[in-house]
Amino acid sequence: MDNIFDWSYDELKEWFKDSGEGSFRAKQVLDYLYKGAGSFDEMKNLNSTSREKLKEAFVIYVPEVIDKRVSKDGTVKMLLALQDGNIIETVVMKYVYGYSVCVSSQVGCAMGCSFCASTKGGMVRNLLPGEILGQVMAASKEAGERMSHVVLMGSGEPLDNFGNVLRFLELVNMKEGLCLSHRNITLSTCGLVDRIRELADMKLQITLAISLHAVTDEKRREIMPIARRWSIREILDSVRYYMDKTGRRVSFEYSLVNGVNDSLEDAYALASLLKGMKTHVNLIPVNVIREMLFRPSQNKAVESFRNALESRGIEATVRREMGGDIDAACGQLRRSYLDGM
Ligand SMILES: C[S@@+](CC[C@H](N)C(=O)[O-])C[C@H]1O[C@@H](n2cnc3c(N)ncnc32)[C@H](O)[C@@H]1O
Numbered sequence: 001m002d003n004i005f006d007w008s009y010d011e012l013k014e015w016f017k018d019s020g021e022g023s024f025r026a027k028q029v030l031d032y033l034y035k036g037a038g039s040f041d042e043m044k045n046l047n048s049t050s051r052e053k054l055k056e057a058f059v060i061y062v063p064e065v066i067d068k069r070v071s072k073d074g075t076v077k078m079l080l081a082l083q084d085g086n087i088i089e090t091v092v093m094k095y096v097y098g099y100s101v102c103v104s105s106q107v108g109c110a111m112g113c114s115f116c117a118s119t120k121g122g123m124v125r126n127l128l129p130g131e132i133l134g135q136v137m138a139a140s141k142e143a144g145e146r147m148s149h150v151v152l153m154g155s156g157e158p159l160d161n162f163g164n165v166l167r168f169l170e171l172v173n174m175k176e177g178l179c180l181s182h183r184n185i186t187l188s189t190c191g192l193v194d195r196i197r198e199l200a201d202m203k204l205q206i207t208l209a210i211s212l213h214a215v216t217d218e219k220r221r222e223i224m225p226i227a228r229r230w231s232i233r234e235i236l237d238s239v240r241y242y243m244d245k246t247g248r249r250v251s252f253e254y255s256l257v258n259g260v261n262d263s264l265e266d267a268y269a270l271a272s273l274l275k276g277m278k279t280h281v282n283l284i285p286v287n288v289i290r291e292m293l294f295r296p297s298q299n300k301a302v303e304s305f306r307n308a309l310e311s312r313g314i315e316a317t318v319r320r321e322m323g324g325d326i327d328a329a330c331g332q333l334r335r336s337y338l339d340g341m
């Protein structure tokens with residue numbers, strides 16, 4: 001049976017019409033659902049025939065929180081169980097402007113980046129649109145408040161689950177649902193160039209973030225297998241195309257790894273790659289994960305890197321991962337959980 005959260009307002013309207021009920025029922029059902037109804041029986045405004053028809057066609061399914069850790073800085077990392085028993089993680093962060101949730105787009109990841117815990121067990125499966133949406137709902141329930149921002153930066157490569165992620169973007173924006181503006185959604189990708197171009201053509205107003213992490217193709221290939229498929233030049237061309245088509249700024253993620261990509265030469269090379277682009281660089285000292293030998297850059301190297309970028313006119317922020325005391329690096333809590341099973 002379908003999870004009703006995979007369905008859009010328009011589709012539900014059609015469904016009600018086809019099943020002989022008024023299409024106005026769709027709005028009633030969505031009102032109940034997004035206020036947290038856990039069963040069709042709670043939907044008292046509907047007659048019993050409608051409720052029975054719904055029960056025959058749909059389940060109401062939001063991933064279940066099975067564990068959570070709360071960090072000193074208030075970040076909450078949740079482990080969620082899916083219907084098929086797979087486990088994903090979702091992180092809720094509080095900022096001055098409100099809450100932000102970091103959602104997973106896949107169970108695991110196929111991309112194989114050498115510093116990332118999400119990919120260690122390979123890719124298990126794509127998440128369905130309702131399962132991505134369900135993470136936003138679980139986060140709101142946890143925070144007791146609606147989310148003001150969503151970042152697709154948890155486990156998985158969102159552009160490798162393109163159809164379902166596009167569908168999620170439609171559902172999360174729905175006026176009759178969570179009504180979250182695309183401007184408050186960031187999608188982070190390791191750089192699937194063909195998909196970036198497709199996304200650009202759709203002219204959605206989401207923010208795109210590119211995980212670059214190295215300034216030469218050679219170095220990038222050492223830490224990110226996707227670099228064998230797409231060169232840095234191809235990625236930057238697709239980013240310019242995205243900016244052109246959507247009018248949005250694109251940001252870059254650059255994880256700083258001690259002795260690997262954090263020299264001043266790297267910083268100046270990054271500045272020349274991004275020269276002339278209206279962009280922002282997020283520098284993230286790499287989070288140590290158990291199986292890996294990488295170490296984060298020292299504070300001095302991080303500051304010098306940032307200063308070098310700024311001296312060349314590239315805006316840069318150092319982002320210390322929130323919730324550092326609770327296995328907050330992407331995919332880490334899930335891996336600890338699976339390792340302990
Ligand atoms: C987990 S990925 C998910 C989104 C997408 N697959 C991507 O690579 O952009 C989100 C961000 O976390 C970064 N990341 C992964 N492992 C990390 C680690 N150990 N330390 C710091 N950043 C990490 C990635 O490079 C990426 O910028």
Ligand code: SF4
Nearest residue numbers: 109111113116119156
């Ligand atoms: S950094 Fe992103 S693309 Fe790379 S393995 Fe992790 S989740 Fe996948």
